[in-house]
Amino acid sequence: MLKEDFKSIWQLVIAKLKEKYSTTTVDLWFANAEPVEITESKLTISVDNEFKRLIITTRYADELKGCLRDVLGFEIELEVTTPKTSFERYEDIYGIPKEPKPVEKTAARQTEYTFENFVEGSSNKLAYAACFAVAGIAGDKTYDHINDIYNPLFIYGASGLGKTHLMYSIKNHVEKNFPYVSIIYTKGEEFMNQMVEAIQTKRTTEFREKYRKADLLIIDDIQFVANKPGIQEEVFHTFNYLYEDNKQIVFTSDKPPKDINPLVERLRTRFEQSMIADIQPPDIELRMAIIKQKAANMGIHVTNEVVTYMADRLKSNVRQVEGALKKIAALSFLSGGPITLETARAAISDLLTESEPQNVISDKIFSAVSTKYGVSVAELKGTSQAAKTVNARNVCIYLFRSLTDMSLEAIGKMINRKHSTVKYSLSKVEDMITKYPAFEEEINELISDIKD
Incomplete structure (x- = not known):
């Protein structure tokens, strides 16, 4: 293709860009941009400095490729270059070569931080x-x-x-x-x-x-x-x-x-x-985006269900998300299975603070069960094996499992019981719900009261 031809194409692309952005914006970043090469798969343009190249490739690349597709009728890759490196430009501007200054050795972890990620x-x-x-x-x-x-x-x-x-x-x-x-x-x-x-x-x-x-x-x-x-x-x-x-x-x-x-x-x-x-702390959409990117960086696959679950509960900072993902990956590796919602629950239970959903309703659960069965909260958390207390404690465990996202271990800590005891209590209540409709209705009433 003749150089004049792809210059004409470029002018059409610029015109398309001005339909999407203001003329001032397009002129600011693209006024001196020139097409230097076009093939069947790629268009290369040159801009006059590194700052413009960075802005175009990070802020306008997608729209630019869309305009190219509209003009050409097919998808094409885009490369943005500068005629000289920043180091060479320094010599041009100041007339003297300048040796690169030594910089402190940067740890590998620190070099991972970029604008791109x-x-x-x-x-x-x-x-x-x-x-x-x-x-x-x-x-x-x-x-x-x-x-x-x-x-x-x-x-x-x-x-x-x-x-x-x-x-x-x-x-x-x-x-x-x-x-x-x-x-x-x-x-x-x-x-x-x-x-x-x-x-x-x-x-x-x-x-x-x-x-x-x-x-x-x-x-x-x-x-x-x-x-x-x-x-x-x-x-x-x-x-x-x-x-x-x-x-x-x-x-x-x-x-x-x-x-x-x-x-x-x-x-x-x-x-x-x-x-x-x-x-400011990220909103839920940004938290979801962060979780997806951090997971991708760590090479682990998480479903949208898991991403949504984590984003809805891990609200404080990005380090908390990284810690949770590492724990999720470890649990998945140890179990040899995929990352499920249950894996996520187990991983983040100890990261959730008093401001998180399960802890907000914990007092309501204890209070409702205590009132319903005439058993004090201290007894629910205590060692009494009286039938009335054991039954109320089992219901309490079931409600924690149903109304919060706590793992079995976390519920056990809440009510001072071992993991195996919590598991047995859950199966006991589930069995009673299946066998006795009146008991099921009782549980549903408790759930309704707690949610109100």
Whole structure:
């Protein structure tokens, strides 16, 4: 195909894109994009820098391929390239070659964190977009006007919601695409320990120079400096030095700047001048997406039923999900069978907190059974073998199994009984329900009362 032909095709594709996005958006990212090669299976386009390539491939690739399909009448792959690497562009811009700066050795676990495997949703959208932008512009001086918006960047949210994942995503992306950029990633506690050691060994000048030579400084868990005035003073001066030198600064915290206490006011002011983005606990749709991706990363298959069950109950953070999936995989391996709903129940029973469904109704179950059969809660949990107490205890066990998602082990802990005893009690009640309709009605009335 002649070059003029696929340029015409590209113009039609751009026109299609403008039907889906605003002209301003399309012009911003595609104005200088050029088709360089087209085959029966792939179109290759070239954009003028790595940041644009990253934006197009992660944000617009699906729509772009859809427009190509509409124009060509068949599916085709897309490749987005840049004419030069970021490292080569540095030489072009500044006129001098720059040796890649050494970076600290990164543990294998840390290199797994990327923007590609971060699950984006409404609860983390702004934080993700801000970190994504910082990673794209950190080593590209042609984007200094955008850098002003995102520098400094302050991300906050509860533990386990993805702050550290985003920080390592920035670090890993910059290391890969901008090898000349000097990066320091540290935690608030590590910063303090290094400073204390520097004071003890009389190497404070070395300590300060290390941090002030950074092109990109990331401090995770900055809330650790609260109530440490000496450390706050050092953070303040390091912040000022780097900010005035137009270096990128990123902080994370488990709370917003206004809630970090005690904190010297001038440092709080610096934090508050940041681009501030929060990460909220994920909604159920995002939790389901996270569970599916984590399971895929671990190489285990979970059904939609199991995913929904887990997402409905594991609400606190992503680490909890990872722990549950590891336990589910282990239980499945040991049993030699597939991952079932029962496997999931057994795996997550000890992870559920008082805010989870089964514990919300536990008091109602004990209260209803106690009232119905005239047996105290202490007796239900105690050692009495009186017929009335044993019968009430069996009903209690049956209701826990029916109305909660507790495993047999968890029910046993709740009522101070062994797994085998709980199992026997369940079979006893189930047998009575089958044989005696009046007893079945009694159980149904209890269930109805508890649910009301």
